[in-house]
Amino acid sequence: MLVRGKVTGSEIPRFKHRWFGILEVEAEGEKYRLYMTGNVAQWFLSGDEVEIEIISRPKEKEGFKVLDFDDYRLWKFYEGDKIPVWPLFEKEVEAKRYSPLTGELLYTYKIRAREAKYESDFEAIAELEQYHYASQKEKVALWRCENGHIFEANTKQNCPICGAESHILEIKGSTPASRFLILELVEREEYEPRILSYVRVDPPIPLMHRRLPNGKVEKNIREKVFPEEWFHPAFWPERIMRELYEELKRKYGKKRIARSYLWEKAKWKALAETNTAGARIARVVVHPDYRSDGLGQLSVKSALDWIAERRIPEMRKRKHIVETIAQMARYNPFFEKVGFKFLWETASGRPVLFYPLTEEAREYIERFLKEDPYAPEDGRLWRPSYGRVEPLKGPIVFKNVSKVFESELDIKGLPEEIQELLKAFGVRHRVIQRPVLRNLNFEIKPGELIAVVGASGAGKTTLLRLILGSANGWWEERFRPTSGEIDVPENAKVSVMIPGEFEPSFGSESILEHVYRKIKDLNAAVEVLNRAGLSDAVLYRAKYSELSTGQKERAKIASLLAEKPNLLLIDEFSAHLDTLTAMRVAKKVAEIIREAGITALIITHRPEVLKALDPDKVLFVGYGTAKLEAHRKSKKAEPSQ
Numbered sequence: 001m002l003v004r005g006k007v008t009g010s011e012i013p014r015f016k017h018r019w020f021g022i023l024e025v026e027a028e029g030e031k032y033r034l035y036m037t038g039n040v041a042q043w044f045l046s047g048d049e050v051e052i053e054i055i056s057r058p059k060e061k062e063g064f065k066v067l068d069f070d071d072y073r074l075w076k077f078y079e080g081d082k083i084p085v086w087p088l089f090e091k092e093v094e095a096k097r098y099s100p101l102t103g104e105l106l107y108t109y110k111i112r113a114r115e116a117k118y119e120s121d122f123e124a125i126a127e128l129e130q131y132h133y134a135s136q137k138e139k140v141a142l143w144r145c146e147n148g149h150i151f152e153a154n155t156k157q158n159c160p161i162c163g164a165e166s167h168i169l170e171i172k173g174s175t176p177a178s179r180f181l182i183l184e185l186v187e188r189e190e191y192e193p194r195i196l197s198y199v200r201v202d203p204p205i206p207l208m209h210r211r212l213p214n215g216k217v218e219k220n221i222r223e224k225v226f227p228e229e230w231f232h233p234a235f236w237p238e239r240i241m242r243e244l245y246e247e248l249k250r251k252y253g254k255k256r257i258a259r260s261y262l263w264e265k266a267k268w269k270a271l272a273e274t275n276t277a278g279a280r281i282a283r284v285v286v287h288p289d290y291r292s293d294g295l296g297q298l299s300v301k302s303a304l305d306w307i308a309e310r311r312i313p314e315m316r317k318r319k320h321i322v323e324t325i326a327q328m329a330r331y332n333p334f335f336e337k338v339g340f341k342f343l344w345e346t347a348s349g350r351p352v353l354f355y356p357l358t359e360e361a362r363e364y365i366e367r368f369l370k371e372d373p374y375a376p377e378d379g380r381l382w383r384p385s386y387g388r389v390e391p392l393k394g395p396i397v398f399k400n401v402s403k404v405f406e407s408e409l410d411i412k413g414l415p416e417e418i419q420e421l422l423k424a425f426g427v428r429h430r431v432i433q434r435p436v437l438r439n440l441n442f443e444i445k446p447g448e449l450i451a452v453v454g455a456s457g458a459g460k461t462t463l464l465r466l467i468l469g470s471a472n473g474w475w476e477e478r479f480r481p482t483s484g485e486i487d488v489p490e491n492a493k494v495s496v497m498i499p500g501e502f503e504p505s506f507g508s509e510s511i512l513e514h515v516y517r518k519i520k521d522l523n524a525a526v527e528v529l530n531r532a533g534l535s536d537a538v539l540y541r542a543k544y545s546e547l548s549t550g551q552k553e554r555a556k557i558a559s560l561l562a563e564k565p566n567l568l569l570i571d572e573f574s575a576h577l578d579t580l581t582a583m584r585v586a587k588k589v590a591e592i593i594r595e596a597g598i599t600a601l602i603i604t605h606r607p608e609v610l611k612a613l614d615p616d617k618v619l620f621v622g623y624g625t626a627k628l629e630a631h632r633k634s635k636k637a638e639p640s641q
């Protein structure tokens with residue numbers, strides 16, 4: 001049954017305002033109470049025209065017909081347009097996970113993108129939010145216990161004051177105008193999280209100025225590029241609060257005024273006034289275990305559909321444009337991959353990106369990019385910044401190289417009676433010689449990625465030491481061949497990791513500081529950390545000692561890459577990483593090595609790592625010999641010069 005009517009009021013309980021609210025509608029002589037989320041109910045004004053489709057028979061209560069969450073559908077009319085409101089936006093999407101070694105499809109996640117609706121959704125959002133904050137000390141949500149105590153915490157817990165059960169009150173940093181879209185796993189294993197990511201959508205910010213390259217600030221830049229009414233009136237309770245305050249001061253003199261009362265009033269007035277043709281993506285947070293699977297892009301795409309279809313957040317004017325102000329966009333291009341264009345920096349230097357939802361908006365953006373003297377080329381912000389290294393000037397050549405280990409058997413230090421016995425047998429002093437590498441001849445070309453394999457004790461590490469010694473001109477015994485010659489080009493800049501012998505030392509600085517100090521470019525530092533598999537901002541600020549064994553190994557690889565070597569020697573690559581992480585890191589490290597033109601010898605004993613590295617050649621070391629064989633089949637990632 002369909003009925004048409006008008007909104008007569010709403011009721012939003014203060015302490016569960018996000019996930020519960022009631023909309024009152026008069027339609028065809030009947031009074032309805034529609035149960036919905038407060039996040040939706042709060043945007044309705046008395047007099048708004050609506051249409052209700054009644055699915056289940058309403059319950060009669062105090063003269064009202066009450067419709068619960070699943071009992072109805074609702075549309076609202078705005079200037080002749082019919083906007084779907086309830087049930088909330090929901091869409092099934094798929095995300096694919098590919099094998100890091102073969103590129104084959106491993107499996108497909110079934111995901112539901114939907115607006116947050118239940119208390120448990122907001123609890124899950126708080127849990128995800130803690131991965132977004134740079135500081136682990138900061139608490140991300142406010143909670144309220146049944147006795148009214150309010151406290152801060154990251155996850156649901158009992159009240160620290162009285163021990164009673166608590167309910168989430170607010171996600172810190174969100175505004176009353178914020179709405180939340182979540183990506184939920186449809187089918188999941190026990191160990192998988194229910195919610196993989198969330199996107200927070202707000203109205204556009206009320207004011208935006210841009211900073212020009214000469215440092216000057218150009219005011220209200222959006223209004224010079226797009227129609228003014230696209231961004232106004234925005235949600236701006238602070239301005240309304242100031243006005244109310246001034247008004248009360250004029251009326252009552254300098255008496256004290258309750259700020260919380262004013263804030264509440266300003267909030268409702270601002271919600272009623274907001275009516276823009278834009279939206280702002282204020283947050284995108286993906287569960288750290290799922291960051292490499294394209295879920296960031298998928299979350300943003302789903303949010304764009306939601307904004308366009310439902311006119312999120314305020315459900316009034318048609319939406320033309322979506323803005324986002326994100327420092328992170330400098331380091332991770334996922335907004336650009338979705339189709340956002342970088343137009344300028346705010347007065348405080350943060351990049352602003354826009355996505356056109358309509359053809360009209362696309363034209364405004366294109367015109368700006370073409371005509372504005374300061375517009376960034378093609379609206380691009382992110383660029384790979386690791387760059388290329390100066391390649392080795394020639395090959396590394398082994399000519400008849402042998403390495404013999406000598407050890408002395410000495411009876412000194414043994415108990416006297418045993419010395420006497422050994423002397424009686426004629427054993428006083430003996431030299432033991434053990435050949436490790438015998439008469440090696442091979443050549444490694446500049447830019448080649450070589451995987452070194454062989455049994456333990458076969459001489460792999462010795463081989464790396466000899467190359468290191470030749471590159472650095474070291475004359476200590478263990479860095480020199482016993483006979484033969486190793487040529488390493490004079491421009492070699494070596495970075496080496498041999499556990500227990502040569503390892504980056506971190507001290508007490510944060511991982512990001514460490515890498516930045518070495519590479520001296522912040523973008524490149526973040527790029528190196530991401531490629532090494534440390535893509536979580538919480539890890540950037542962690543100290544080395546706070547990392548897990550596997551994270552430490554990744555940090556060491558990042559540290560080596562940050563030295564920008566043209567010759568990289570790594571012993572026992574990824575020994576402490578689980579299989580999937582090891583393959584992921586191997587693939588990314590191989591990518592950066594190839595793109596940068598680094599010559600690399602990497603020892604591994606793991607077949608899956610060997611496959612993921614996809615080396616140009618494999619050097620088999622064993623029984624004193626070493627054999628170099630071509631390996632690489634795919635040439636797709638070859639750097640283009």
Ligand SMILES: [Zn+2]
Pocket residue numbers: 145146147148149159160161162163164
């Ligand atoms: Zn309490």
